[in-house]
Amino acid sequence: MGKGRPFLEIFTYALDEDYRLPILEIFAFLFALGTFAFVDFAVGYHRTGETIAYSLVNTLCGFPLMFIFVVLILKNVAYGLGSDLDRGVMQTLFSYPLKRRYILTARLLSGLGIAVLLFLGIQIFGLFLLAPDIMTTYPGTVFLTYAAHLCSPALLLAGFVVLLTLRLKRGGVALVIGFMLFLAGLIISGWVPSIAYNTGSDVPLKIWAVINPNSALQAYYYNMGTSLFASESWVPSFSEVLLYLGAGYLIVTAIFVAGYIYFDRRLEI
């Protein structure tokens, strides 16, 4: 028996656990209706070109829809993975002729991969229905904006919660910490511009842009600092924005690699 069949078995099991009827359907419905309800074209009225495309995606990745998405992925990684560890299902999964890292990959592919596909697929489909001209003219901007929002908070939080769940061997606490980190991110994103203003330095904005690359993207597209109050506006160049995005994904990758190493070598059940 090759590796493919046991991998698919675990993936199918994870899909069944993560998306019991009608969880997937409820989230698909919320993402679809939310795309039409929360997209805000008015933010693009006084802006031009690709800034309109950025603003559109930015409004869709704002608090209500991103929060629903974060709820879905944190539920999957914390509750799903946590209950597998807690109920001893992981021991059964370890009996499959498969390396540990493939078991975690199958779990994350279901918990994160499917959720990301659902979120992006529905929103991009909705935007194509609403504004096909913008979507076909500026696909690069749309891709970049989604990449920045996925990096942080979505994947960054998911990585942290995976690590915590593996370390604590239960999902409840990890889930609560995940939500607290999400709220902390919202609060900090409001503080950073004030700190930059009070210190007269753009360093806090740059540090925050590494953790949250969308702030660099926003500063680039809106052609001003992340805050109207910053004494010196920070306007990164496009290549700098790409660097911040790359740095953000590097952090996310490092967290997931740490999770894989822990799962592969140090997790004792």
Added chain:
Amino acid sequence: MRWIALLGRTGTVILAIGLALLIAWLIPSGAGSQFMWSQPIEPEQYMLRESGVYSPQNGLQISVNATDNVRVYLLGVTLVELDNWKTLLREAYPDSERPDSEMFFIEFYTVPLIFFHEAYPEQPLPDVLPLPDVYPKPLSMVWNITLLDSGLQTHPEIILWEPPPGSAFSHELFPEDVLNIMAVVANPSSDTVEVDVWIEEVVALAPKDRIIFPAILLISMGIGLTIVWLVSRKVRKSTF
């Protein structure tokens, strides 16, 4: 069996998305600001009114009634293109004796002026401004229907709606981009025509004509896939 289950769950997800689109379609659209004007249009002349910035969620309903056959257009220009045209006109007419009038004309009649500039690139701007001493000849030059035709031939991409000539029109339009939309009424006949134009802003979650077909398609596909899944589950249960 697993493939049928996978298809079934895909069907229920597609059905959920279709239902969300259907709800977006069912939510009634609201009316925003509205304005109307009546104006006589001289033979072989046209008139243009810039009605504002519209978006895929913020469209317009236009009704036109005329005493004779007229041609009606809805033109849409992106804000970037409009800014470029304004810059081009300011550069083309830098030395004006009436800077205020020039600015006013460029700001509010960018499209007719760009049509004029493309047709008569050497003609200085003061000659086309509606100055009292030269009125009405220069004005009629700008609003000549041949300039409209040549301008639309050069920029066919800005035409959003172009019905056949008639005396009564009604249409709802939601642009596919954030656009500055203008209503144009042209009188091709040799008599003066009285025209009444009424425009109302329409606010909706989504353009109804653009989402109803995908909604029906998704719901049909979803129901089809779900039924196959449910039937196979029932058969399986009755077998064991």
